[in-house]
Amino acid sequence: MKFGILVSEGPYTHQAADSAYLFTKAALEKGHEIYRIFFYHDGVNNGTRLTTPPQDERHIVNRWSELAEKHKLDLVVCVAAAQRRGIVDADEAKRNGKDGDNLAPGFRISGLGQLVEAGIQCERLVTFGD
Amino acid sequence: MSEEMMEEGGGGVIKKFCYINRKAPYGTIYALESLEVVLIGAAFEQDVSVVFADDGIYQLTKGQDTAGIEMKNFSPTYRALEMYDVEKLYVEKESLEERGMTADDLIVPVEVLSSAQLQDLMEDQDVVLSF
Numbered sequence A: 001m002k003f004g005i006l007v008s009e010g011p012y013t014h015q016a017a018d019s020a021y022l023f024t025k026a027a028l029e030k031g032h033e034i035y036r037i038f039f040y041h042d043g044v045n046n047g048t049r050l051t052t053p054p055q056d057e058r059h060i061v062n063r064w065s066e067l068a069e070k071h072k073l074d075l076v077v078c079v080a081a082a083q084r085r086g087i088v089d090a091d092e093a094k095r096n097g098k099d100g101d102n103l104a105p106g107f108r109i110s111g112l113g114q115l116v117e118a119g120i121q122c123e124r125l126v127t128f129g130d
Numbered sequence B: 001m002s003e004e005m006m007e008e009g010g011g012g013v014i015k016k017f018c019y020i021n022r023k024a025p026y027g028t029i030y031a032l033e034s035l036e037v038v039l040i041g042a043a044f045e046q047d048v049s050v051v052f053a054d055d056g057i058y059q060l061t062k063g064q065d066t067a068g069i070e071m072k073n074f075s076p077t078y079r080a081l082e083m084y085d086v087e088k089l090y091v092e093k094e095s096l097e098e099r100g101m102t103a104d105d106l107i108v109p110v111e112v113l114s115s116a117q118l119q120d121l122m123e124d125q126d127v128v129l130s131f
Helices: A016-029 A041-047 A059-069 A077-083 A092-096 A113-121 B030-042 B054-060 B076-084 B093-100 B116-124
Strands: A002-007 A033-039 A075-078 A107-110 A124-130 B018-020 B047-052 B088-092 B112-114 B127-131
Touching: A002 A016, A002 A041, A002 A113, A016 A033, A016 A059, A016 A124, A033 A041, A033 A113, A033 A124, A041 A059, A041 A075, A041 A077, A059 A107, A059 A124, A075 A077, A075 A113, A077 A092, A077 A107, A077 B054, A092 B093, A113 B127, A124 B127, B018 B030, B018 B054, B018 B116, B030 B047, B030 B127, B047 B054, B054 B088, B054 B093, B088 B093, B088 B116, B093 B112, B112 B116
Parallel strands: A002 A033, A002 A124, A033 A075, A075 A107, B018 B047, B018 B127, B047 B088, B088 B112
Antiparallel strands: none
C-alpha cells in the first residue's frame, strides 16, 4: 500500500514523532511504500540538525535522516510552519538574511501543496499528532 | 502563497477531502495553520468539506477582538473561503448547543449537522485531516 505520513507534533515533547517513525519503519519492513512524510505545526522541529539530546536517549532527528537515506524517503518540512519556528535551509537563510541554517540531512523545505498532493496520490494518509 | 499555489500535483484525480477543526482559534496555532492548508489545498480543485466541532466552532464566532492578546484576528479569512470554491462548511449541532450558540452567532453560512450525520459525512471521505 502507498502511504503518506503527516507528523504534526514536535519531537520529545510528544510521542507523535516516535510513533510516526516506528510506523514508517514497520511499513517499509512489510514492503509498503512511503510516498512522503510531511512535517507540519511543531512537527517541523523534527528537521533541525542542531538537536542534541543526551547521549543515552534516542536521536529523533538523526533517526529520520538515517531512515531517509536508507530508503530514499521524501521528508518535507512545511515552509510557512518552519519559518515561524526558525527552521531554515541554506536558501531560506540567504533569502531571509539569517546567519545560519539548520535543516537536517535528508529533509527538504517546501509548501503545503506537498501535503495535499500526498493526500491525493496515496491510498492512505496517516496523521501522527493530537 | 502564489508559489505554493503553482504546485499542482493532483494529476486529474478528485478526492473527497475533509478538514476537521476542533480547537479554539487562539491559544494554539492549529486553527490558523489548518486554515492555511484549506486555502492552499483549494488550488488542487478537490471535493472539500470543512467541519467545525467542539471548541473549533469558536473559530467562526462573530465579533472576535484579538487586540488584547496581540494576535492577528484571522476570522475574516473564513468569509473568503467561498472565493476559493470552498463552500461546504459544516458545524456540529451538539457543539453549538453545549456552548449556548446558534448558527446566527457565526460569521459565515454553515450547515448544521448532528454528530451522527457528521459521522456519515466522515465515513464518506477519502482524506480526513483533523486539526
